[in-house]
Amino acid sequence: MSRVLNPKVVAGVVLVLGAIVVGKLVAPAALPGIQLPAEMVPILGVRVPNTLLHTLLADITLLILAFLATRNMKEIPDGLQNFAEWVIEGFYGLTEDIAGDRARQWFPLVMTIFLLVLVANWWELVPGVDSIGVVEPPHGSKGFVLAKVGPLYALTAQGVKLEYAGEKGGEMMGGEAEKSGEGAAEEAGKEGKEEGFPTTEDGRPLGVLVPFLRASATDLNFTLALALISMAMVQYYGIQALGMGYFTKFINLKGGAMGFVVGLIETISEFAKIISFSFRLFGNIFAGQVLLFIMAFLLPWLVPVPFYGLELFVGLIQAFIFAVLTLAFLANAVVAHDDHH
Amino acid sequence: MEALGFNAGFLLAQIVNFVVLLVLLRMFLYRPILNMLEQRRERIRESLEAAERARQEVVQSQKAYEDELAKARREAQQIIERAREAAERQKEEILAEAREQARQLIARAEEEIAYERQQAMAQLREEVAQLSLEIAQKVIGHALSEAEHRQLIRQFLAEVGESR
Numbered sequence: 001m002s003r004v005l006n007p008k009v010v011a012g013v014v015l016v017l018g019a020i021v022v023g024k025l026v027a028p029a030a031l032p033g034i035q036l037p038a039e040m041v042p043i044l045g046v047r048v049p050n051t052l053l054h055t056l057l058a059d060i061t062l063l064i065l066a067f068l069a070t071r072n073m074k075e076i077p078d079g080l081q082n083f084a085e086w087v088i089e090g091f092y093g094l095t096e097d098i099a100g101d102r103a104r105q106w107f108p109l110v111m112t113i114f115l116l117v118l119v120a121n122w123w124e125l126v127p128g129v130d131s132i133g134v135v136e137p138p139h140g141s142k143g144f145v146l147a148k149v150g151p152l153y154a155l156t157a158q159g160v161k162l163e164y165a166g167e168k169g170g171e172m173m174g175g176e177a178e179k180s181g182e183g184a185a186e187e188a189g190k191e192g193k194e195e196g197f198p199t200t201e202d203g204r205p206l207g208v209l210v211p212f213l214r215a216s217a218t219d220l221n222f223t224l225a226l227a228l229i230s231m232a233m234v235q236y237y238g239i240q241a242l243g244m245g246y247f248t249k250f251i252n253l254k255g256g257a258m259g260f261v262v263g264l265i266e267t268i269s270e271f272a273k274i275i276s277f278s279f280r281l282f283g284n285i286f287a288g289q290v291l292l293f294i295m296a297f298l299l300p301w302l303v304p305v306p307f308y309g310l311e312l313f314v315g316l317i318q319a320f321i322f323a324v325l326t327l328a329f330l331a332n333a334v335v336a337h338d339d340h341h
Numbered sequence: 342m343e344a345l346g347f348n349a350g351f352l353l354a355q356i357v358n359f360v361v362l363l364v365l366l367r368m369f370l371y372r373p374i375l376n377m378l379e380q381r382r383e384r385i386r387e388s389l390e391a392a393e394r395a396r397q398e399v400v401q402s403q404k405a406y407e408d409e410l411a412k413a414r415r416e417a418q419q420i421i422e423r424a425r426e427a428a429e430r431q432k433e434e435i436l437a438e439a440r441e442q443a444r445q446l447i448a449r450a451e452e453e454i455a456y457e458r459q460q461a462m463a464q465l466r467e468e469v470a471q472l473s474l475e476i477a478q479k480v481i482g483h484a485l486s487e488a489e490h491r492q493l494i495r496q497f498l499a500e501v502g503e504s505r
Binding site for chain 1: 344345346347348351352354355356358359360361362363365366367369370371373374375377378380381384
């Protein structure tokens, strides 16, 4: 009892609650429009999906780290080389445990899946990703009141529902303000190139943010690409190891009607693996992104912190699962299946 | 699929991106690091083997040294033993010789003494007989025959011998 009423504990609780309340009042965040397809960012006159840019960012991060780690290789490693060796040796050990002799063959694929997914997932948690981009006139049914910060525009938390969605740059009808109260700038945006923003009734500009970066795995194209590569390699190594015998798994004529049905199910499950691969990663990361958006929107201060921790963990686990499942499927594919009758 | 954001072009872009990344990482990350790990493993193995060899050598040389030492000690012992035996033998010989010489000397001395004594006794006897003959002649005044003299001397000597 006395522990709970300890003045330090009470002060801490009050401080935390106060910060949450003050944060809600002082710095309300916009709830960005959540959409499944990647937003198209105009870069040098070309519209590019921001998830693809995010993937490139992850690539560059990895390549820079690789360069720095292997630039000055030493027999007695230190710093980044040590870290890189720790990661690679650890994962190579795991690959060897599962793949045995084929570790050297499969390791680059599995390691690259792990590293790319991990780095892409963790980049999502860096401030600025999802929140810095180009401010454009609303193309959907929702816009935000813009505030000018120096040469830049910032989205306020004041969302406005538009009567109808017009063409880009077309005439917009100002709608009723969903929320009142001037919000602090939460989502900084690059200066809109066109000054043709629609305005509210009292003359303030409306716009939406097209972020430069958005987590790769929130784009189905990314996860599906990985899943296709993974399963294609599984088929490739299966055929390489077993020759035409590999296909007896799918078209089973020896086992009678039952065997044939099992073969069909095997075939279907091979495609199901692609689906489960891509949607597992996509779903987890997309849900994490939405969770972070909502938490930042509801209570912008302190409350999102544990969810960031959670997403850090989810990002790691999903990368690991993708890599290790690929490895397991590979190991499974090179083993002949008709010898346990 | 469109609603999910599926787009064949972007999909292809992601696939190409992944393949390129895989090739680059394989070239610039996996290969150098795995090679380095292999190299280090090799180096450690060699070092351990060298250490083991050195240890073996040390053990061997230690053993050789100890063998050598033991041998030297044994030889020294033998030399001492031999020397002692020789000394002992020499001592015995010298002693025996000395004893023999002593014995010989004593024997010779005894012989000489006995001889001298006999000589002296004979001479004395002769002289005493002569002397007593002369004394008797002077006392008696006349010469006795040789035979009578001899009789008288013998008698006298016998008396002298008894009185002594």
